[in-house]
Amino acid sequence: MQTVNLAYHPALMGATGELAVAQAKRAYDNGGYILVVEGGVPTAFGGNTCLAWTVQGKDTTFQQAVLDYSARASQVIAVGTCASYGGVAAAAPNPTGVKGVSAVSLKNTLNIPGCPPHPDWIVWAIAHLLTNSVGPLDCSNRPIGLYGQSIHQNCWRLAAYQANQHATAYGQDNLCLFDLGCHGPQTQAACPSTGWNNMANWCVDANATCLGCTSPAFPFAALRRTTNANNGD
Amino acid sequence: MPTTVTSIDPVTRLEGHLKIEVTIASDSGSQKVVDAKATGTMFRGLENILVGRPPDDAPDITQRICGVCPVSHGMAAVTALDKAAGLQAPDNARIMRNLVLGANYIQSHILHFYHLAVQDFIDGPNMPPWQPSWSTDKRVDKATTDVLVGHYVTALDMRRMAHEMGALFGGRLPHPPAFVPGGFTNSVRPDRISSFQSYLGVLIPFIQNTYIPDVEALASYYPDYYNVGGGTGNLMAFGVFDLDASGANKLLRSGRVQNASTAQQTMDPNQITEQVAYSWYANSTNNLKPSSGQTTPQFPKTNAYSWLKAPRYQNAPYEVGPLARMWVNGDYSRGISVLDRHLARAQETLKVALALQTWVAQLDPSAPVYKQYSTPEEGSAFGLTEAPRGALGHWVRINNHKIANYQVVTPTCWNASPMDNAGVHGPLEQAVIGTTVLNAAEPVEVLRVIHSYDPCLACAVHVMRPKEGVRVFALGAVPGA
Numbered sequence: 001m002q003t004v005n006l007a008y009h010p011a012l013m014g015a016t017g018e019l020a021v022a023q024a025k026r027a028y029d030n031g032g033y034i035l036v037v038e039g040g041v042p043t044a045f046g047g048n049t050c051l052a053w054t055v056q057g058k059d060t061t062f063q064q065a066v067l068d069y070s071a072r073a074s075q076v077i078a079v080g081t082c083a084s085y086g087g088v089a090a091a092a093p094n095p096t097g098v099k100g101v102s103a104v105s106l107k108n109t110l111n112i113p114g115c116p117p118h119p120d121w122i123v124w125a126i127a128h129l130l131t132n133s134v135g136p137l138d139c140s141n142r143p144i145g146l147y148g149q150s151i152h153q154n155c156w157r158l159a160a161y162q163a164n165q166h167a168t169a170y171g172q173d174n175l176c177l178f179d180l181g182c183h184g185p186q187t188q189a190a191c192p193s194t195g196w197n198n199m200a201n202w203c204v205d206a207n208a209t210c211l212g213c214t215s216p217a218f219p220f221a222a223l224r225r226t227t228n229a230n231n232g233d
Numbered sequence: 234m235p236t237t238v239t240s241i242d243p244v245t246r247l248e249g250h251l252k253i254e255v256t257i258a259s260d261s262g263s264q265k266v267v268d269a270k271a272t273g274t275m276f277r278g279l280e281n282i283l284v285g286r287p288p289d290d291a292p293d294i295t296q297r298i299c300g301v302c303p304v305s306h307g308m309a310a311v312t313a314l315d316k317a318a319g320l321q322a323p324d325n326a327r328i329m330r331n332l333v334l335g336a337n338y339i340q341s342h343i344l345h346f347y348h349l350a351v352q353d354f355i356d357g358p359n360m361p362p363w364q365p366s367w368s369t370d371k372r373v374d375k376a377t378t379d380v381l382v383g384h385y386v387t388a389l390d391m392r393r394m395a396h397e398m399g400a401l402f403g404g405r406l407p408h409p410p411a412f413v414p415g416g417f418t419n420s421v422r423p424d425r426i427s428s429f430q431s432y433l434g435v436l437i438p439f440i441q442n443t444y445i446p447d448v449e450a451l452a453s454y455y456p457d458y459y460n461v462g463g464g465t466g467n468l469m470a471f472g473v474f475d476l477d478a479s480g481a482n483k484l485l486r487s488g489r490v491q492n493a494s495t496a497q498q499t500m501d502p503n504q505i506t507e508q509v510a511y512s513w514y515a516n517s518t519n520n521l522k523p524s525s526g527q528t529t530p531q532f533p534k535t536n537a538y539s540w541l542k543a544p545r546y547q548n549a550p551y552e553v554g555p556l557a558r559m560w561v562n563g564d565y566s567r568g569i570s571v572l573d574r575h576l577a578r579a580q581e582t583l584k585v586a587l588a589l590q591t592w593v594a595q596l597d598p599s600a601p602v603y604k605q606y607s608t609p610e611e612g613s614a615f616g617l618t619e620a621p622r623g624a625l626g627h628w629v630r631i632n633n634h635k636i637a638n639y640q641v642v643t644p645t646c647w648n649a650s651p652m653d654n655a656g657v658h659g660p661l662e663q664a665v666i667g668t669t670v671l672n673a674a675e676p677v678e679v680l681r682v683i684h685s686y687d688p689c690l691a692c693a694v695h696v697m698r699p700k701e702g703v704r705v706f707a708l709g710a711v712p713g714a
Contacts, residue, residue, distance in 0.1 A: 005361055006361055006362045007361060007362075008362075009362050010243050010245045010246075010247070011245070011246060011247070011248055011349075012245075012246070012348070012362045013245050013246070013361070013362040013363070013366075014245075014246075014356075014357045014362065014363040014364055014365070014366030015245065015364075015365050015366050015367075016244050016245045016366070016367065016680065017243070018242075019365060019366070019367070020243060020245050023361070023365075042276075045530070048532055049275060049276040049277070049530075049532070049540065050250060050275045050276075051242075051252065051274040051275070052243075053242045053243050054242035054252065055242070088279070088294060088297040089277050091282045092282070093281065093282070094282075095276075095277065095278030095530065096276060096278060096530075098277075115297060115408060116300055116407050116408055169603055169605060170415070170416065170417070170418040170602070170603040171416070171417070171419070171420050171601065171602040171603040172420070173420050173422070196400055196404070196405030196406075197393075197396050197397040197400035197405055197406055198393070200397040200398075200400040200401055200405075200428075201400045201403075201404050201405060202404065203404045203405060203410045205404070206402070206404030206405075206409075206410065206411045206418055206419040207411075207419055207420060208410035208411050208413075208418040208419070209410070211293060211410060213408075219294065221286070222286065222289075222290060223290045223294070224287070224289040224290060224293070224413070226287045226288075226289045226608055226634075227605070227606070227607045227608065228607060228610070228634045229318070229607035229608060229609050229610065229634075230610075
């Protein structure tokens with residue numbers, strides 16, 4: 001709080017209505033702020049499936065707000081897979097024409113995907129931007145410092161994979177989840193080292209397959225390996 | 234009389250996107266809300282995204298509807314899918330699902346009071362993001378304000394701990410991946426049972442000794458809010474937290490009452506329809522039951538003013554949420570108002586936390602957590618549960634092993650619904666209408682009513698003070714849009 005001046009955050013701020021929008025507007029007028037965007041940007045229906053705010057009776061779509069506010073930002077961070085790449089909201093048939101933030105703003109954007117994005121990763125991104133030490137990005141504009149390695153290569157159950165010890169159903173501890181449809185081998189994220197909720201757990205240690213939630217293609221055509229019943233029997 | 238138009242958009246300290254247009258009229262020196270329109274300003278179409286996908290995806294995709302109460306969507310989805318496949322999840326799975334959902338109730342209710350609602354009544358610290366803020370009608374003395382601000386910070390810790398507690402079994406929060414049809418992915422590890430109990434050992438005293446007394450203390454400064462924001466008087470609960478494999482017994486049972494009575498009536502999901510006369514959906518989809526419901530966006534549309542449909546039970550609006558649950562269950566009957574919603578929510582938090590203590594001791598590390606689930610070729614079913622903020626239902630139809638139709642009816646659709654086919658306002662609209670406003674430039678009273686429902690939406694409220702003699706409200710007009 002002593003380092004970051006959180007000018008506008010609708011879920012936290014005391015101000016409301018035009019007083020809240022005025023805080024955003026003041027940052028906009030000064031320029032040079034870090035813009036952190038959560039959520040994909042709907043572009044169908046003229047952007048009218050998501051409004052940012054209304055001032056003096058005039059609605060501003062989220063799409064317009066992202067365009068305006070990214071233009072005067074020193075840096076833009078897309079937080080979450082929807083803001084980064086479209087995510088679940090952009091899954092087929094993409095009913096509201098959702099795009100990622102950089103696809104709308106056409107500005108360089110630091111992507112911190114994850115569904116949800118890990119709070120430590122968000123703080124990492126802001127801290128490294130402030131100290132100018134983000135380092136190189138991958139081809140999906142994710143920092144290699146966070147997303148440089150796959151879930152699989154650091155998985156706590158890699159030894160089980162190498163020993164060919166595979167789970168055959170949910171609920172089996174310590175076995176590799178590859179045969180249950182784990183997306184870990186194709187997913188770049190730091191979950192095995194950061195864990196979730198202060199290391200209380202993470203997906204694989206709950207015997208749940210990695211769903212690949214940091215991937216640009218998330219949520220794919222299917223998230224889980226499925227078994228179809230043969231009703232004819 | 235001077236005319237002022239005050240625009241409040243976004244209403245902050247909410248999750249999501251909702252606009253509420255409030256018309257205020259002056260009468261003999263006092264100002265009163267005479268009309269209100271709730272406008273859901275966001276539509277994503279996740280129901281349509283689910284069509285054609287494997288049914289197993291439904292718990293994961295629908296959890297992405299909301300980061301505050303994803304667990305409820307996971308619960309509703311696996312309940313529906315289990316039923317469609319004709320299987321009953323093992324007892325361990327039933328219990329772990331309840332434990333994660335209960336942990337989510339605790340974090341959500343604590344978040345709502347301390348981090349979203351309390352700033353409508355007290356001034357936060359003199360720095361962003363708490364200031365600037367409105368100053369109208371702040372009655373709490375400095376010493377009590379300081380205590381509440383201190384508890385705001387403590388509550389951040391409590392909320393984190395509730396999340397960690399839920400993640401022990403759910404895998405992570407939000408969006409726990411452990412909810413699958415057939416049961417639960419996680420095993421029952423004894424070390425996690427004892428960790429869960431340790432968290433409860435901190436959370437239960439906080440709820441008893443801090444949260445509930447803080448709500449009561451706030452109520453003592455604002456006793457008039459026992460008479461503000463009554464709404465429809467119709468309360469409904471789908472019921473939640475199955476206590477046995479059949480789901481016949483629940484911690485909080487299903488039922489409904491009308492006109493603030495205590496006369497219980499049964500809740501039959503077949504009596505629910507969704508009306509779209511004032512919603513941006515095709516009229517050809519009007520008044521369908523969720524089992525055959527359709528989501529066909531149409532924007533713009535004459536008379537429509539919301540992306541929310543208007544769910545109705547036998548054509549009547551119903552309030553859902555902790556007050557409705559506690560009322561239907563016989564645990565609360567003081568009244569229906571802004572303060573009653575806060576008090577019932579706090580008391581429910583304790584009831585759920587104490588139940589978690591019992592349930593976690595019922596887990597059996599040697600028993601199964603999962604029964605092999607196979608997707609039926611076809612079938613249809615529904616899953617009813619309760620999100621922290623009210624009744625939630627998922628309806629699924631499976632054809633050729635894929636989802637053929639999926640409909641979600643959320644609690645905020647019940648509470649913040651637009652008008653129905655008969656032109657009857659939704660519960661939140663009704664609760665806002667009639668509210669007296671001290672200062673039309675800072676209508677904090679309206680915020681207090683809205684926040685008491687804990688809507689899962691970022692709100693926009695327009696306040697218009699009409700010219701004298703001008704018709705206050707024209708049906709179908711969308712001021713500012």
